[in-house]
Each structure stands twice: as structure tokens, then as C-alpha cells.
Amino acid sequence: MGESSKGKPSAKNVVKKSPASTKKNIKKMKRKVKTKKTMKNSQFSKTMKVPPGSGGGQKWTTLEHNGVIFPPPYKPHGVKMxxxxxxxxxxxxxxxxxxxxxxxxxxxxxxxxxxxxxxxxxxxxxxxxxxxxxxxxxxxxxxxxxxxxxxxxxxxxxxxxxxxxLREEKLKQEDKYMWAVVNGVKEKVGNFRVEPPGLFRGRGKHPKMGKLKRRIKPSDITINIGRGAPVPECPIPGESWKEIKHDNTVTWLAFWNDPISQKDFKYVFLAASSSLKGQSDKEKYEKSRKLKDHIQNIRDNYTKDFRSKDETKRQIAVATYLIDKLALRAGNEKDDDEAETVGCCTLKIDNVTCLPPNKIQFDFLGKDSIRYFNTVEVEELVYKAIEGFHRGKPPGYDLFDKLDTTRLNAHLKDLMPGLTAKVFRTYNASITLDDILHKETEDGTLLEKIAVYQRANKEVAIICNHQRSVSKSHESQMTRLNEKIDDLKAQRDELKVDLGKAKKGKPLGNDKDGKPKKNSPPEQIEKKIAAIETKIEKMEMDKKIKEDLKTVALGTSKINYLDPRITVAWCKRHEVPIEKIFNKSLLAKFGWAMDVDPEFRF
DNA sequence: ATAATAACTTAGAACCCGTAAT
DNA sequence: ATTACGGGTTCTAAGTTATTAT
CATH class of the missing domain: 1.10.10.41 (Yeast DNA topoisomerase - domain 1)
Incomplete structure (x- = not known):
């Protein structure tokens, strides 16, 4: 179906073309653009070849590690199908x-x-x-x-x-693979276990799902290690690594070709807690903070271009607007041997519906085939422009047919050094957290403060469309909660009756076992009622939160999008122990953010 | 300029396991 | 003690972007 992705209506019926030409002939339709402007007054893009922090592209000076560990050989069970x-x-x-x-x-x-x-x-x-x-x-x-x-x-x-x-035995076996020494510092390795063979589990409608992912052998694996360091011994006797490299401009320790997609690699990297990862994480957030200084100019710029005569400019303007406003992903082209998903640049006509007078409805499958479904009010010029982009195009055709991520990012780089589409997501997420925390945190109990944080976290997750599937037991859990609440309400009502009687000095009647209830003073009954009311309120609240969050994944933004310094500073200011917000792995990952000034603003 | 490749970040699901609820 | 729940961890797929090749 790849033929389709760019050009014709979602041609599922189009004949598969020769393997060589998979994805790129797609572009033909959008060529016309003739982008003479793209590289013109780029005040930045020519300079700054090298990312600021990294010393000329060098990632490490010394690197030692023990390679990777392989899954055990298959043990036949002999059970006959x-x-x-x-x-x-x-x-x-x-x-x-x-x-x-x-x-x-x-x-x-x-x-x-x-x-x-x-x-x-x-x-x-x-x-x-x-x-x-x-x-x-x-x-x-x-x-x-x-x-x-x-x-x-x-x-x-x-x-x-x-x-x-059993666990300790495994740990002992794996211990040596867990660590690397980078520039003389012991660091955790992320994924030192070679992926075991299995059936490929692609997400969504992945054309390759179910294919056999064959066993990886040492001869599939390339090792990267410091020149002086001993080459890791191959753990399978009689076999040997494919190749040994000594490339200090990259951070991977090993890789192999993905058996499902020969052109892809599987890398072994250091863990998130390593200083190499921490440093690049920090650079990511610093870059997205810089966007603050440029965002007004960028918005003015694209607002101006909404009325441009040049359709390419208009498309860039609207795409940038969507990425800014809705935190959409860039949207690279995909091969036809992958699931059909889209991002901003690859949105199809039928993913985007104009609802008069000024609303746009989005309905598409994004990364991991997660549905993005959202209706938003947009400015009139955007509405008109999108209507225009629809004109004369059949369903399945690209909305932004003069755009791709390369062109879009090239344009963004002209507006700010190092700016790319994904920076907007980080910016949007982090500034939203910072805003909400500053606006909504009040002097209250610890629990109330944490609730504010969670609300903010949830807001961000919704912006970024981070979803999870509802747990199988969700419904039964809700039912049980309801039963409990009903039960409490019944208790409360009974107590109210008791209270009425007690006030009049009447006997309280029998309990459910038929025995007469002990008389209690009205004040005591009132107290009981109040206690139950509180309990009911709390449970209603729990229920609401549970229902609210049943499809929302909070973790992804915490791990990848929210500048940890916002959280750490907030914790310091409001005397919330950081452990209430960050678990052990996040504390390790965000070590670089812990000494932030309490007054830090994103 | 475009396409292919390489390297890295981001993502949800599965799994595992301690703890709260019964 | 037993089960249920949910948080944390692991796994690896699926994105983005920079660089290189054509």
C-alpha cells in the first residue's frame, strides 16, 4: 500500500512494487515545490555543526564493557501437538x-x-x-x-x-554484563540481553506481525569498545563476534541487524541513569527552554504566513501551528512493510475534517497505532487554509502534499538553532507543568499538593496523547467500588434513622442479625455519620480519578517530556519529598536535576 | 535534492512482585 | 493466609533527526 501513502487514495489495492523502490517513490506527487527559499536567510543553520555540549562529536574517551549475554539455547519439551x-x-x-x-x-x-x-x-x-x-x-x-x-x-x-x-543465580550470571566503565566511571548498561527468538509482535495492523524473529548469534553482533580495553570474550564457545569497532563518536556498545527488518539495527546502549544519557537529556530540556525566547517570533511568523500566496509557505505555517498548538509529532514517511500511521506532515485528507464555522476534527492513528481523536477550534485563517488544502484532493491524499519532515525541520532551524518538530512537544509538556504547578499549588496537605501534581501530569499526558489500554479488570473494579459506596450509603441512611429515634429517646430497633441495637447518644451517631460521609466522599473521588485515568498513561511524560528540574524545584518549595513523585529509577535517571535552585522556572 | 542509513529518543504492553484489602 | 491491585521494571517496537550516499 505504500504507493498510496503519498499519491493516490489509500490504494490498498495497488500492486506491490519491486522491493527496491519501497517508500520513496511516494514522494513524486509533492515534488513541484521548488524550495528556493528554504536555505536562504538562515542565520543559524550553517554555523553550529556540532551540538553544544559534546566535544566535537566525541562521546567518550575510554570505554570498557563485557559485551552482551545470549538467551539460553532452546530446551525441547517433547510435548506433541x-x-x-x-x-x-x-x-x-x-x-x-x-x-x-x-x-x-x-x-x-x-x-x-x-x-x-x-x-x-x-x-x-x-x-x-x-x-x-x-x-x-x-x-x-x-x-x-x-x-x-x-x-x-x-x-x-x-x-x-x-x-x-533463582533470581540471585541469574543476577550472578548477569552481573558482569550489567556494567560498563565510561571514562573511568562505572555505569549501568541498559539492554545487555540479546533479544530472544520469538514471533514478531508489531503494533496495530503491522504487515509483519507473526513473522519469526530468528535467534541472534555472536556472529551477528558488532561490538564497540575503547581501543585500549580488552575485547569482551564471546560467551558462546567456538563462536565469535561479527566485528569489533572503536568508535568514540557514538554511544552504543553493541548492535545487530534486526532480523525482521534487515535495514534496522538493534543497539545496546547505556542505561538511563548513566551520565552520558543524563547529559543529553539535560541538553534536550535546555534546548526546549530556549524555545521560550523564540516562540513569540515563531508564532508571529506563521500567523503572517497563513495568508501567504505561496502554498508551500502556507502549508509550513499551518503544520507548524498544529505542532505548536497540538503537540503533534513530525510525521515521517513510512514504508509499506510497516503499520500505516501518520504524524503532522503525513496527515491525510480524511484524517482532518473541517467543521464549520471554525473547528477542525482530527482522527488518525499515530505512533504505536494509538488513535488521536480531537476537535479543536482554530483561527479563521487556519480554518480557511485547511479547507484550501482539502480542495481537489481525494481521500487518502496528503493534506500537506508540499511538505515533509525534512523541509519542515529545515524551516524550523531557520527560526531557532537546533529547533526541530519534537522540541515543541517537550516545550509544550514542560511549560504546561510549570504553569499549572505555579498557578494551582496552594498551602494544603501533602496529599493535596500531590493531587495537584497528578492533575498537571494528567493534563500533559492528554496533550501528548499518551494512552494505555484499560485493564481487563477495570469494569469489575468499578462495580466493586460502586457496591462499596452503596453499602456505605445504606449504612449512613440507617444511622440517620437511628439518629432521629435517638433524638426522640426512642429505641433504635434491630440490627441485621435481628438483635436489638445498643442505644447511643445522638452526638455519637452524628459523628459516625460524618465519618461515613467522609469515607463516601473519598471513595467517590477515588472512583472518579480511576475512571478518568483508565486510558491515560502518566508515566511516559514523566520519563520523557517533563523537565525534572520543574518537579524538583516544586518539591523543594512546597516541602514535598521528591520520592513522592519520582520512583527509584526516575531518581537515578534525573540525578543531574537534583541540585536545582528552588526558584527554577522552565 | 533526494534517498538511504545510522543513531538515538519515545512508547505501550507484558511481566513481576510487594503490599493492601479481605 | 490469600487474593487483588497497582507500581515498577523489562522488553522491544516505533518514532525522530542528523548524516551520508547518490
Whole structure:
């Protein structure tokens, strides 16, 4: 379908083209642009080749580490699946892949045709063409699935001591891989475990879901390490690394080609708590703070261009407006062997609906195929411009057909050094947090202050469209909460009746077991009622928050978008222990932000 | 100028495990 | 003691952007 993405209406029916030409012929339609302007008065872009903090592109001077650890070899279980009702013999290699599929029985994937087809195609390659297994419909993986359930149960039944012992054993094995020494400082490695083989789990309608992700061998892996440092010993006897590099302009310790997409790599990096990552994190936030000094100029600039005669300029202006106002992602082109998702530059006509007189409705699948659905009021000129971009284009056609992320970012760089589309998201998120915290924090209890923080956090998550799927048990949890509340209300009402009687000096009647209730003074009953009222209020509040947040993911913005210095400074000013907001990993990740001045403003 | 590649950040789901509720 | 819940951790997919090749 890639053919379509740029040009014709979402041509699902278009014939797949030759593999070589996958994504880029897409661009043809939008070419005309003739961007003579792009590079003109760029006051900044020519200078500043190198990012400020990094010393000429050099990322480290010495680097030592122990390479990566591989998953254990496959251990056959010997449980026979059925084909056409009969048990079949499988080699360990064949059984391994069958098991990968079998254990996914209770996931959504197991029901998806693409997943099944891709799995079966790859599995049959391993079965060989003369194998008795020919049709997926005749396969019965249940015996293997049940074996898997038994194994899971066994694991669950282990005592916590056994589990602990197992964990410590693993830790001991992995200990040496967990650490690197960078410029003489011991740092944690992020992902030192090589990804185990499995069936590819793409998000959304991913055309490759279910494909076999083959086992990675040492000969797939390139190691990057300091010149003086010992090359890590290959952990699998008799095998060896693909290549050893000594490149101090990059931060990766190792990589291999992604077996699902040969052109992609899987990298091993340092952990988020490392100073290398911390430094670049800090630079990210410093850059987005700089945007404050330019934002007025940028807004004036694009507002002016809303009425430009030059359609390219108008498209850039409107796209920048959307990125600024709605924190949309840039939106790169995608290959046709990926899920069809879009960002700002790749929005299609049918993702964006004009609702007179001045509202725009957005409805599209963004990163991870998460739906973005939002209706916003826009200025008249924006509305008119978007109407204009629709004109004469069929559904499936690009809204911004004269734009792509490169052109957009080139334009942004002219407005501020180093400015790119994603900076707006960071800026938007962080300044929103800073604003809300300053406006809404009052002298109150610790709990109230934390609630303010969470509200702000939620606001940001909604702006950034950070979603999570509702937990399977959400509904039953809500029902239970409601029952509890009803129960409390009943108790309260009964107490009210009691109170009335008590005030008149009448006996209180019987409790639910039929025994007469002990008489209590009215004041005591009133107290009880008040206590229950408070409890009800609290539960109603909990319920509301739970319902409110059932699809909102707060973590993503905390980890990636909110300048931690805003949070740390706020905690200092309001005597909130930082541990109430940041967990252990965030504290480690944001070590660089801890000594911030309490008066820090984003 | 455009396309391909490389390197890095951002993302939600799955899993795991301690603790609160029963 | 047992289960349920939810926070934290791990996993790896899916983005963005800078650089390099054509």
C-alpha cells in the first residue's frame, strides 16, 4: 500500500512494487515545490555543526564493557501437538517455533489472520516442504499450550525462597554484563540481553506481525569498545563476534541487524541513569527552554504566513501551528512493510475534517497505532487554509502534499538553532507543568499538593496523547467500588434513622442479625455519620480519578517530556519529598536535576 | 535534492512482585 | 493466609533527526 501513502487514495489495492523502490517513490506527487527559499536567510543553520555540549562529536574517551549475554539455547519439551488429530514428531527447531505460537493462544494476536499467515509461512520453511503439516487449520497446538500452562503453574507454586534463589543465580550470571566503565566511571548498561527468538509482535495492523524473529548469534553482533580495553570474550564457545569497532563518536556498545527488518539495527546502549544519557537529556530540556525566547517570533511568523500566496509557505505555517498548538509529532514517511500511521506532515485528507464555522476534527492513528481523536477550534485563517488544502484532493491524499519532515525541520532551524518538530512537544509538556504547578499549588496537605501534581501530569499526558489500554479488570473494579459506596450509603441512611429515634429517646430497633441495637447518644451517631460521609466522599473521588485515568498513561511524560528540574524545584518549595513523585529509577535517571535552585522556572 | 542509513529518543504492553484489602 | 491491585521494571517496537550516499 505504500504507493498510496503519498499519491493516490489509500490504494490498498495497488500492486506491490519491486522491493527496491519501497517508500520513496511516494514522494513524486509533492515534488513541484521548488524550495528556493528554504536555505536562504538562515542565520543559524550553517554555523553550529556540532551540538553544544559534546566535544566535537566525541562521546567518550575510554570505554570498557563485557559485551552482551545470549538467551539460553532452546530446551525441547517433547510435548506433541496434533495434526489432523494425530500426534506429530517435530525436531527441536520445529517444536520451538510451534511453541512460540502455542503459548500465544490467549492473546489477540492468535486470532489475527496476518499473524497466523506470517507465522505459518515462516514455520513451514523450517518444517520443510515435504513435511506432513501443510494446512494451518489442521494444526492443534493445545497440548503444547496446556504444557505451557502447567509450567506457568509450577513456577507460581515455587516458594518465594526458591524464586529468590533463582533470581540471585541469574543476577550472578548477569552481573558482569550489567556494567560498563565510561571514562573511568562505572555505569549501568541498559539492554545487555540479546533479544530472544520469538514471533514478531508489531503494533496495530503491522504487515509483519507473526513473522519469526530468528535467534541472534555472536556472529551477528558488532561490538564497540575503547581501543585500549580488552575485547569482551564471546560467551558462546567456538563462536565469535561479527566485528569489533572503536568508535568514540557514538554511544552504543553493541548492535545487530534486526532480523525482521534487515535495514534496522538493534543497539545496546547505556542505561538511563548513566551520565552520558543524563547529559543529553539535560541538553534536550535546555534546548526546549530556549524555545521560550523564540516562540513569540515563531508564532508571529506563521500567523503572517497563513495568508501567504505561496502554498508551500502556507502549508509550513499551518503544520507548524498544529505542532505548536497540538503537540503533534513530525510525521515521517513510512514504508509499506510497516503499520500505516501518520504524524503532522503525513496527515491525510480524511484524517482532518473541517467543521464549520471554525473547528477542525482530527482522527488518525499515530505512533504505536494509538488513535488521536480531537476537535479543536482554530483561527479563521487556519480554518480557511485547511479547507484550501482539502480542495481537489481525494481521500487518502496528503493534506500537506508540499511538505515533509525534512523541509519542515529545515524551516524550523531557520527560526531557532537546533529547533526541530519534537522540541515543541517537550516545550509544550514542560511549560504546561510549570504553569499549572505555579498557578494551582496552594498551602494544603501533602496529599493535596500531590493531587495537584497528578492533575498537571494528567493534563500533559492528554496533550501528548499518551494512552494505555484499560485493564481487563477495570469494569469489575468499578462495580466493586460502586457496591462499596452503596453499602456505605445504606449504612449512613440507617444511622440517620437511628439518629432521629435517638433524638426522640426512642429505641433504635434491630440490627441485621435481628438483635436489638445498643442505644447511643445522638452526638455519637452524628459523628459516625460524618465519618461515613467522609469515607463516601473519598471513595467517590477515588472512583472518579480511576475512571478518568483508565486510558491515560502518566508515566511516559514523566520519563520523557517533563523537565525534572520543574518537579524538583516544586518539591523543594512546597516541602514535598521528591520520592513522592519520582520512583527509584526516575531518581537515578534525573540525578543531574537534583541540585536545582528552588526558584527554577522552565 | 533526494534517498538511504545510522543513531538515538519515545512508547505501550507484558511481566513481576510487594503490599493492601479481605 | 490469600487474593487483588497497582507500581515498577523489562522488553522491544516505533518514532525522530542528523548524516551520508547518490
Amino acid at each position: 496434533l495434526y489432523n488429530g494425530q500426534p506429530v514428531d517435530l525436531t527441536p527447531e520445529q517444536e520451538e517455533v510451534a511453541t512460540m505460537f502455542a503459548v500465544m493462544k490467549d492473546t489477540e494476536y492468535a486470532t489475527m489472520q496476518t499473524f497466523i499467515d506470517n507465522f505459518f509461512t515462516d514455520w513451514r520453511k523450517i518444517l520443510g516442504k515435504n513435511h506432513i503439516i501443510k494446512k494451518f487449520e489442521l494444526c492443534d497446538f493445545t497440548p503444547i499450550y496446556e504444557w505451557h500452562l502447567r509450567e506457568k503453574e509450577k513456577k507460581k507454586q515455587m516458594t518465594s525462597e526458591e524464586k529468590k534463589a
